Amino acid sequence: MARPPRKKKDIERAALELFAEYGIDGTTIRMIAERAGVTEGALYRHHKSKDDLARALFEEYFEGFGRLLEAFRAETTPLETRIARMVHAFLSAYDADPLGFRFVLLVQHRLLDGVRSDVLSPVSVLTRFIEEAVGRRDIPRQDAALKAQLLLGMVMQVAVGERYGRLELPVTGYSAEVSKAAVAILREV
């Protein structure tokens, strides 16, 4: 009952940043320990393994994104408003913690397969969102699964664009335009 959280947070933050920059395999336990100001053994007090640590971080972020979108999907505001809020929330997440976002971007293809199936994924939320809008006749009949991918791809690529110097921080500056594009995609069939 004492205070374990102390170093645990340091370790996790250090790991996140290093994973975001060098990938999971490119990051060693020693690198994490060094940046967190602990020694290698200490890490195993809090996580079973390096992979376990990476997975925990990924799920945390991934689930966070899902919940973020879910909150707006369930809202009863107009379609345009909900889309704008979703886009803005996503881009705000990037501005608030670019490394966390990049971490997800970088390791997704390695860890996505292992995510627990009860976790709400962004794609699932978007798909449901589109299906409901169709059902409500807000937008024409269309392939919700496809459109969900298109929307997600668009928004994520804004982060990628910033990462590679093609777009500028803060990316929330692009919120309005991206929202408009999203709406156009859903309305125009």
Place this chain on the structure above:
Amino acid sequence: MARPPRKKKDIERAALELFAEYGIDGTTIRMIAERAGVTEGALYRHHKSKDDLARALFEEYFEGFGRLLEAFRAETTPLETRIARMVHAFLSAYDADPLGFRFVLLVQHRLLDGVRSDVLSPVSVLTRFIEEAVGRRDIPRQDAALKAQLLLGMVMQVAVGERYGRLELPVTGYSAEVSKAAVAILREV
């Protein structure tokens, strides 16, 4: 005068497939050699290191994508036609060689930084394409850099969607809808 390099192609194909499935770090030299039917040392006659091999493959594909788009950008057909062709070409590339495409998708964030600057990147081509369309008054004034990212993100995410079982092969089946979405994004500002 000596024996011709029969195994080079085998090695590169084996590497590509394994990289696409397990990532660069998740693929060992032994795995590549085994699949290519050579010994581990053979790889080093043709490439300086595993990383060098990965980089060579990446540039080859990456440049290929750039050239693909460039061909259509330069065309004098109507905007809609060119967009449709670009989208279709991209998605066809995936259907023709899903592993090659996935390889690029999977390793891009690790290798993108090191690409030679004279290589024509898809984003550059798209940006120029949009700027020219604006100049020609085909579409309203808009942020070409942003829109290029949005278009690219959309199309690439279709591949990701297929990879994770959300969309179906052949992805060229989505060409029409994706093209329409792309046009909508550019026209609607």
Place this chain on the structure above:
Amino acid sequence: MARPPRKKKDIERAALELFAEYGIDGTTIRMIAERAGVTEGALYRHHKSKDDLARALFEEYFEGFGRLLEAFRAETTPLETRIARMVHAFLSAYDADPLGFRFVLLVQHRLLDGVRSDVLSPVSVLTRFIEEAVGRRDIPRQDAALKAQLLLGMVMQVAVGERYGRLELPVTGYSAEVSKAAVAILREV
């Protein structure tokens, strides 16, 4: 708090002996680990690489030789006495630890270039010793740099002679004659 490094000395001694017998390249990490009773990885906790280990050992011995001679150079005893002591000290060093001496002999041409310039080398000490003796009019004016090499070459070759079975252990048995030769070289110009 963790366990103290019990094996470091074992590793270094094992390496020294093997280097002395088989050279650096002729000695494998496995050989060192085996003789030291550790696993191969253990070596890397204490030294960055095999070369680093060899270099550390070399500097230790090389500097030791320099200090050995320096002690006698600074003495205020008669020239003959100091020479005799230097020679004796050198040859004693060989009798006390032939492997250490042979190690230096064997690897010098590979590692000499990289020695830190602030390390007192035997040649420097001898050169200064001769220059001071000239300044004091103990011996005639002469080329100190050359004579330093001659003296060093003589003494080292005694060790070589023993190594190849031309001379006998203990080599301190040759101290008197070698000293006389050294004096003759300095006095007779």
Place this chain on the structure above:
Amino acid sequence: MARPPRKKKDIERAALELFAEYGIDGTTIRMIAERAGVTEGALYRHHKSKDDLARALFEEYFEGFGRLLEAFRAETTPLETRIARMVHAFLSAYDADPLGFRFVLLVQHRLLDGVRSDVLSPVSVLTRFIEEAVGRRDIPRQDAALKAQLLLGMVMQVAVGERYGRLELPVTGYSAEVSKAAVAILREV
């Protein structure tokens, strides 16, 4: 009966220079082939193995040194003259081909053990030379084996001194002084 000598000499010279600079293990077949302007396989037309090549070169030089000294030992000129000629011949050999000399210096401890016993070694010649001088009452009774080592050590160290920038080229410039030192060592007992 055609002309095999062509590339053989190139290969041997290339090997000698590389061995002198990097040692035998530090020199790869590929390095030799590259410098000689042939490919790796070509080397095996002329020598059974890299080691065989190194050994052949070493014996050639080593025997050459022995014969050089032997010629002067057998002369009927005064002792001083013969010593002066021996020393000069040795140092001239260095000036004429420093790399060949350094090669011997660098690899001697690795290859000396395997030299055919019928090869006339410098030490043997010098020992006999001193014994004969004692027998002829030219110099006092003394330990010929020891003195042979001292003489050899002195002269070789001149080369070492040049190699490490302590002495200057041409080293034949030191002939007179080294000869005087040699004589002093033999006369003074």
Place this chain on the structure above:
DNA sequence: AATGAATGAGATTTCATTCAT
């Protein structure tokens, strides 16, 4: 005679993880 692709065996090094302290 020569080429250089390919082999085969091994060497160095890395690193997640364990465990005595």
Place this chain on the structure above:
DNA sequence: AATGAATGAAATCTCATTCAT
């Protein structure tokens, strides 16, 4: 809880040598 030495198991890479051409 923490330390960091040591392990153990690979992974990358090197390179002398062989051999089909």
